[in-house]
Amino acid sequence: MAYEFIQVRTEGGKVGVITLNRPKQLNALNNELMDELGAAMKAFDADAAIGCMVLTGSEKAFAAGADIGAMASYTFADVYKGDYITRNWETIRTIRKPVIAAVSGFAPGGGCELAMMCDFIIAADNAKFGQPEIKLGIIPGAGGTQRLPRAVGKAKAMDLALTGRMMDATEAERAGLVSRIVPLDKLMDEALGAALMICDYSQLAVLAAKESINRAFESGLADGVMFERRLFHALFATADQKEGMDAFVNKRKAQFKHQ
């Protein structure tokens, strides 16, 4: 499928790479881009050859947030009745395979929210995150007030959302928003390296790990631990568990068949 606002490719036949591509608008997220992103992610999720995805932008901007020009004239009735700025924003949450955000440059507003919807964020040293919607007379609308405090705690989330200031990669990593920081020219190598590594593990275990960690944000501790235990038990029914443990015992590299 041909896309206008994103570029799509595969790496090593296993990693689906999606690059946001509205350079003149710093990858501002309009409806059409979000529709394309949703379609591309669903296609990779359904493709048995793909084990992991990487979502990235340009060196200057991961994404400068939702498209302000497109939103400027919307009324409450427009946005409440229609799905103008909600459609396909939640698609990424339905994706079962891991999605790594490789973030360089600006990631304010919806850009930060999109990165937070990914499973983890690897940041270039020039990355900048924030929720500056307050400056536009609105608040975050794609989970920023919910996922940011879960990632960085209440104090920093309040600071960012109420002042609209941006935080750099170092502060974001220290606060727990970002899993690793790398020099800008190493960003894609690092993200693709992590993605390829994930692809080679048992996909059953990978899906279970993602599902179980996400459960931690939706349940109490006892329920979450029980959910984890049931998935842990279930993985003993897989050929990959036999392969992984036999390989360890016999000091060889495991060859997972994703079964």
Ligand code: CO8
């Ligand atoms: N929307 C539309 N156009 C944008 C956006 C944007 N978010 N950001 C930048 N652009 C455009 C600029 O208008 C400019 O266009 P032009 O060249 O035609 O004038 C071009 O991109 C380059 O931008 P700048 O000249 O401003 O570049 P700078 O390097 O000087 O600054 C910044 C970069 C700091 C990123 C700056 O562009 C900026 O502050 N952008 C806006 C950031 C922002 O406020 N984002 C939040 C938007 S609101 C939001 O995301 C809510 C999400 C809710 C989703 C709800 C779904 C359910």
